[in-house]
Amino acid sequence: MLESRFFAVRVCRHVEASPLVALPIVLALELSPGETPRQLTLGRDEAAELAALVAADLHALVPPVAEARLALAGALFDAVELLRPGFPAWATLDELARRVPRGHLENVVAFGTHEGRMPALPLQPDPAYAEGPMRLLPLSLLAADTLAAGLAERLEVELVGRGEAGERTADWLMRTFGVRLEHARYLSRNDLLALTCVQYEHVNLAPLWTLLEAALLTPYREEDVLSARGLPLRYAEGKVHAQSPAQWLHGQAGDNARRAHDFAGIVFELRQYAALLDAHGLPLALRDASPGDGATLPGVLLETLDEAAAGHGAVQLYAHEAPGLGIVAVTVAQSRGGRTHPLAHAYPLRPQALGGLVAWLAERYGAPAELHALGRIVLDADGRLGAPAPVLH
Numbered sequence: 001m002l003e004s005r006f007f008a009v010r011v012c013r014h015v016e017a018s019p020l021v022a023l024p025i026v027l028a029l030e031l032s033p034g035e036t037p038r039q040l041t042l043g044r045d046e047a048a049e050l051a052a053l054v055a056a057d058l059h060a061l062v063p064p065v066a067e068a069r070l071a072l073a074g075a076l077f078d079a080v081e082l083l084r085p086g087f088p089a090w091a092t093l094d095e096l097a098r099r100v101p102r103g104h105l106e107n108v109v110a111f112g113t114h115e116g117r118m119p120a121l122p123l124q125p126d127p128a129y130a131e132g133p134m135r136l137l138p139l140s141l142l143a144a145d146t147l148a149a150g151l152a153e154r155l156e157v158e159l160v161g162r163g164e165a166g167e168r169t170a171d172w173l174m175r176t177f178g179v180r181l182e183h184a185r186y187l188s189r190n191d192l193l194a195l196t197c198v199q200y201e202h203v204n205l206a207p208l209w210t211l212l213e214a215a216l217l218t219p220y221r222e223e224d225v226l227s228a229r230g231l232p233l234r235y236a237e238g239k240v241h242a243q244s245p246a247q248w249l250h251g252q253a254g255d256n257a258r259r260a261h262d263f264a265g266i267v268f269e270l271r272q273y274a275a276l277l278d279a280h281g282l283p284l285a286l287r288d289a290s291p292g293d294g295a296t297l298p299g300v301l302l303e304t305l306d307e308a309a310a311g312h313g314a315v316q317l318y319a320h321e322a323p324g325l326g327i328v329a330v331t332v333a334q335s336r337g338g339r340t341h342p343l344a345h346a347y348p349l350r351p352q353a354l355g356g357l358v359a360w361l362a363e364r365y366g367a368p369a370e371l372h373a374l375g376r377i378v379l380d381a382d383g384r385l386g387a388p389a390p391v392l393h
Contacts, residue, residue: 022141024087025189026082029177040075041124042113042176044114048110050072054169062154067144069100070109071111075125076137078125078129078279080129080279085238092123097140098142165185207228210223242284242287245270245329249266260377274299302344305342315366316368317362319374320376320377332361338389374388
């Protein structure tokens with residue numbers, strides 16, 4: 001039976017006789033327009049069948065592959081799921097494969113589902129990312145260190161040049177996943193990184209890629225960039241730190257109408273960055289934020305400026321709005337001596353975060369849990385993000 005020849009969910013805790021070097025690769029499926037796979041994962045037997053076909057393809061492309069162990073995860077991912085700090089999908093695949101004793105079907109091992117679940121969470125695709133036009137199936141070659149360097153070099157050359165999957169493999173993929181394919185080809189992980197870089201540059205997100213590349217490849221180094229609209233961002237210690245939009249606004253020139261328009265653009269861009277960084281598993285925080293600011297508020301960036309003062313007016317929540325973007329910022333403010341004094345600015349990065357934000361701010365500052373819609377972005381006399389002047393009776 002296939003199950004007796006391929007490992008799937010149940011693995012042996014077995015120590016390798018000699019260390020193996022992992023060479024990560026991927027089988028990339030470019031779907032025909034309008035196509036969606038009917039499933040994202042393969043069962044044990046299906047994963048085993050595909051692994052045999054992949055092994056034959058790779059051996060034909062790079063014969064020394066036969067001396068390495070091929071590991072396959074029977075699951076389809078988006079690039080954002082695979083390109084995360086620490087490369088968790090590949091790390092998990094490698095760990096499981098290293099536990100399998102040598103001699104199982106000529107050193108080919110496959111991992112599929114049992115009762116609908118993959119053997120470890122990093123190998124379980126997220127349906128939220130299932131709509132992309134390219135699906136990626138992670139593979140790994142575990143090679144002895146004496147073989148690894150030469151094999152890696154051969155893979156980089158051969159896969160990018162002629163890494164198209166074989167006809168039998170492509171036909172199996174189309175039948176099993178119920179899709180038509182434009183292409184099915186093998187890529188090294190370096191190829192996937194380069195492809196993703198080009199895609200982000202094409203949509204004016206090159207600075208985002210610079211941050212992501214640092215987190216993936218040199219996580220111990222800091223990296224500073226300016227977004228396309230000029231917002232400073234820094235990668236450091238596993239996070240991306242952005243200057244607050246209100247601080248950025250204070251350094252801009254022009255009349256208030258222009259400054260308000262530019263502020264809305266910065267928040268829009270920050271939302272783009274936040275969504276992609278979250279998909280890649282990279283946290284986003286505000287630079288110089290106080291410890292605990294917004295720690296319990298997913299999808300929100302918060303900067304605190306001051307505490308409410310006793311003996312002054314009530315604290316109110318104000319919603320700054322921009323055409324096409326809705327609420328771009330919430331300002332917490334208190335009336336003091338005939339002027340409105342901001343206590344905090346918050347930036348909801350996605351609409352569903354707004355309800356929790358309002359409730360949290362109301363409790364934090366002792367304010368009514370209601371937003372005063374401003375219908376525009378309000379700046380004070382100094383051009384800072386503010387709130388309307390209090391009404392004097």
